[in-house]
Amino acid sequence: MKKVLLVLTLILILGVVSTNLFAKGQDEGEAGKSTVTFWLCDYEGIDHDFVKEIAAAFEAEYPEYEMDLVIVDWDSMHDKLTTSLAAGTPPDASVIGTRWLLELMDLDSVVQPGDYLSQSTFDNIAPGAMEAKIDGKLWGIPFAAGSRFMAMNTSLATKVPSTMEELREYAIEATKDGNYGLIMPGGKHTELSDFVYYFYAAGGDFFDANGKSTVNSAAGVKALEFMLKLANDDKVLQEGYVSHSRKQAQPIFFAGKAAYVMIGAWADTEYNKMNADWDIQYLQIPPFAGNKPAPLIVTDSIALYKDGENLEGVGKFLDFLYKDEWKAPLDKQMGFPPVTISAAKRPEFQTPMYAAMGEANLNAKGWPLVTGWAEASSIIIDANQKAFLGQMSAKEALDWAAVEVDKARAE
Amino acid sequence: MSDAVTVLRRKRFGGEATLAYILLAPAVLLMIIFMVYPIFYVFVVSLFNTDKLARIKDFDGFGIYLKLLSSKDTWVIIGRSVLWTVSAVTIKTFFGLIIALVLNVKYTGNKIARLLFIIPWASAIPISDMIWRWVLHSEFGLLNHTLKITGIMANPPVWLGNTITAFLSCLWVDIWLGIPFMALVFLAAMQAVPQTLYEAAEIDGATRIQKFKFVTLPGIAAILLIATLLSSLWTFNDFNTVYILTKGGPAGSTNILITYVYQNSFEWLKWQKASALAVFTFLILSVVSIVYSRIYFKREEM
Numbered sequence: 001m002k003k004v005l006l007v008l009t010l011i012l013i014l015g016v017v018s019t020n021l022f023a024k025g026q027d028e029g030e031a032g033k034s035t036v037t038f039w040l041c042d043y044e045g046i047d048h049d050f051v052k053e054i055a056a057a058f059e060a061e062y063p064e065y066e067m068d069l070v071i072v073d074w075d076s077m078h079d080k081l082t083t084s085l086a087a088g089t090p091p092d093a094s095v096i097g098t099r100w101l102l103e104l105m106d107l108d109s110v111v112q113p114g115d116y117l118s119q120s121t122f123d124n125i126a127p128g129a130m131e132a133k134i135d136g137k138l139w140g141i142p143f144a145a146g147s148r149f150m151a152m153n154t155s156l157a158t159k160v161p162s163t164m165e166e167l168r169e170y171a172i173e174a175t176k177d178g179n180y181g182l183i184m185p186g187g188k189h190t191e192l193s194d195f196v197y198y199f200y201a202a203g204g205d206f207f208d209a210n211g212k213s214t215v216n217s218a219a220g221v222k223a224l225e226f227m228l229k230l231a232n233d234d235k236v237l238q239e240g241y242v243s244h245s246r247k248q249a250q251p252i253f254f255a256g257k258a259a260y261v262m263i264g265a266w267a268d269t270e271y272n273k274m275n276a277d278w279d280i281q282y283l284q285i286p287p288f289a290g291n292k293p294a295p296l297i298v299t300d301s302i303a304l305y306k307d308g309e310n311l312e313g314v315g316k317f318l319d320f321l322y323k324d325e326w327k328a329p330l331d332k333q334m335g336f337p338p339v340t341i342s343a344a345k346r347p348e349f350q351t352p353m354y355a356a357m358g359e360a361n362l363n364a365k366g367w368p369l370v371t372g373w374a375e376a377s378s379i380i381i382d383a384n385q386k387a388f389l390g391q392m393s394a395k396e397a398l399d400w401a402a403v404e405v406d407k408a409r410a411e
Numbered sequence: 412m413s414d415a416v417t418v419l420r421r422k423r424f425g426g427e428a429t430l431a432y433i434l435l436a437p438a439v440l441l442m443i444i445f446m447v448y449p450i451f452y453v454f455v456v457s458l459f460n461t462d463k464l465a466r467i468k469d470f471d472g473f474g475i476y477l478k479l480l481s482s483k484d485t486w487v488i489i490g491r492s493v494l495w496t497v498s499a500v501t502i503k504t505f506f507g508l509i510i511a512l513v514l515n516v517k518y519t520g521n522k523i524a525r526l527l528f529i530i531p532w533a534s535a536i537p538i539s540d541m542i543w544r545w546v547l548h549s550e551f552g553l554l555n556h557t558l559k560i561t562g563i564m565a566n567p568p569v570w571l572g573n574t575i576t577a578f579l580s581c582l583w584v585d586i587w588l589g590i591p592f593m594a595l596v597f598l599a600a601m602q603a604v605p606q607t608l609y610e611a612a613e614i615d616g617a618t619r620i621q622k623f624k625f626v627t628l629p630g631i632a633a634i635l636l637i638a639t640l641l642s643s644l645w646t647f648n649d650f651n652t653v654y655i656l657t658k659g660g661p662a663g664s665t666n667i668l669i670t671y672v673y674q675n676s677f678e679w680l681k682w683q684k685a686s687a688l689a690v691f692t693f694l695i696l697s698v699v700s701i702v703y704s705r706i707y708f709k710r711e712e713m
Contacts, residue, residue, distance in 0.1 A: 078678070079673075079677040079678055082463075082464075082677055082680055085464055086464045086465050086682075103463065103680075106463065107462070107463050107464050186661075187571075187658070187660060187661070188658045188659075188660045238549075238550060239549045239550060239569055239572075240548075240549025240550065240569035240570075240572040241572070242569070242572040242573070242660075242661045243549065243569060243570075243571035243572035243577070243657070243660075243661065244549075244572075248548060251551070252550050252551075255551075257550075372679075374678055374679055374680075375678070375679040375681075378674070378678065378679070381660075382660075382662050382663055385660060385661040385662035386662045388661075389573060389574060389661060389662055391662065408679070411681065411684075
């Protein structure tokens with residue numbers, strides 16, 4: 001009898017617990033609020049409190065929605081997103097590197113934002129920023145777009161290089177008294193280390209018209225050999241560059257210990273955070289002698305997901321977010337020039353850094369829009385590191401990378 | 412039907428046995444849903460070509476296994492994972508034992524010492540790994556700074572920047588995180604060894620080393636086996652330390668099986684290959700577990 005009572009008691013407890021859980025779910029439903037989920041990348045410089053303020057303001061204006069605004073580290077965003085897509089539980093929308101878009105379209109996981117945002121939001125976006133337009137259809141809302149440039153610590157260097165060869169010369173001059181001539185992240189992170197800057201500056205392209213890897217072209221070898229020279233012969237780079245991701249390397253520049261760094265839109269914000277007693281000057285990334293300048297331009301977009309639970313709600317949120325009141329301060333924190341026409345006219349975006357970015361935009365070149373880029377870039381970083389560690393010559397490393405990239409993309 | 416068989420059947424299905432089955436049922440069900448089914452599904456995925464969302468497409472059989480087994484990279488990574496696990500577990504066991512012996516002695520402040528030893532294990536592993544990443548930073552890191560200002564090394568190594576030191580650094584952090592668990596478990600086991608055995612050994616004129624060899628070690632042997640088994644499983648699968656410190660770099664030199672599975676699945680969306688690698692991991696760890704449990708149960712029977 002006692003045993004029967006014990007079993008019945010257990011069943012009762014389980015019943016009460018599950019009923020309570022169910023009731024809780026129903027309460028939330030009864031309150032009439034539906035959750036909008038948006039994943040924002042953790043751009044350097046972004047103020048997390050301001051992001052919370054945006055969510056709170058949206059909830060105040062639209063009391064029918066509860067905003068779940070999650071800040072995700074850039075290095076984790078791709079993996080987190082693919083995991084959630086595989087599980088069938090993606091957010092309603094998220095920031096993505098525009099270079100991921102083909103992969104997401106291949107997965108049939110994104111929808112066209114035009115069906116959910118108001119036309120006035122699109123009308124206020126600069127047409128030139130619409131990189132996510134494929135076959136005339138827009139698949140991602142431009143969120144941030146900015147070319148890369150160089151920053152110079154004027155207390156350690158004053159010369160403006162017009163070629164890579166000059167940069168090398170000036171970096172050698174500036175390497176003294178424990179300071180470095182140049183900062184170069186050589187570790188694995190979201191992007192392809194700094195190789196892309198030198199590769200584009202030598203006139204390189206990652207793929208030919210047939211989609212075959214050309215990372216081992218003459219331009220690639222020239223770029224990597226030049227980087228090796230800077231690292232091993234001239235020793236102008238920070239110690240331990242092979243282990244440094246961008247977030248670990250660039251603080252050395254902002255600590256006032258390096259003359260030059262190739263950087264992006266977050267430079268101003270990071271510089272201001274440091275209250276530095278030295279001046280910063282923004283320059284263009286120079287080409288190799290005889291080549292045309294070709295700085296990298298990076299564009300990020302917002303994608304809306306087919307399996308998102310509240311696409312209508314996220315459309316309203318994005319209309320809200322793209323108002324100057326919210327988007328312009330966010331752009332300012334991230335350092336990117338605004339993609340919206342009205343915000344671009346504001347005085348805070350008429351600074352030397354934005355002028356440098358504007359000039360860089362004229363010659364800029366984006367990441368290749370191909371599938372399998374995540375693995376390809378990982379292989380190219382490995383090749384760079386093999387060369388840096390002396391395991392292979394620049395040519396051998398890039399030949400190996402080209403074969404592996406083609407193999408990986410064919411699988 | 413004999414009476415004995417009837418009694419046995421009653422024992423299996425009647426009275427207390429029924430209650431036991433009812434009480435076990437939810438746990439068994441949860442295990443089937445959350446452990447058996449995922450393992451089975453991973454195996455199934457490894458036999459099929461998949462799309463990038465791991466949706467099964469056409470049957471491929473054991474093709475991916477043959478491909479992986481004929482690839483040098485796979486063997487290098489398996490070899491590194493085994494080296495990583497064996498080195499880490501050996502060192503953790505050795506120092507865990509020494510620390511447990513020290514903590515087992517009664518002296519003033521030994522409670523504080525015990526508390527201090529548990530701190531690495533009590534903190535969140537990813538946070539500890541992130542702190543270590545900062546400690547090992549070549550420019551701002553506490554370790555190199557200390558080595559420089561104390562004059563121990565004028566040019567300390569770039570710990571995470573070359574293949575050997577990066578591997579050793581990851582190994583050290585894993586050991587640092589794992590030693591407290593080993594020490595605590597050994598300490599608990601040592602305290603359960605009857606004091607009378609030590610007194611008897613003393614009367615027989617045993618030295619300290621003899622007491623350790625003939626009283627302590629046999630007394631804690633069962634726990635030692637279980638602790639090293641658990642540690643082997645955790646160390647083999649220590650994704651956090653490697654991923655946070657080096658992401659498997661430089662040039663793939665710290666990649667172990669678990670980080671390679673992650674890369675292939677969540678970074679490159681190669682689910683079939685990742686599943687096959689996960690099956691390898693499962694098989695290797697199953698073999699280790701079976702060997703351990705055989706030794707353990709043989710001891711129990713003795």
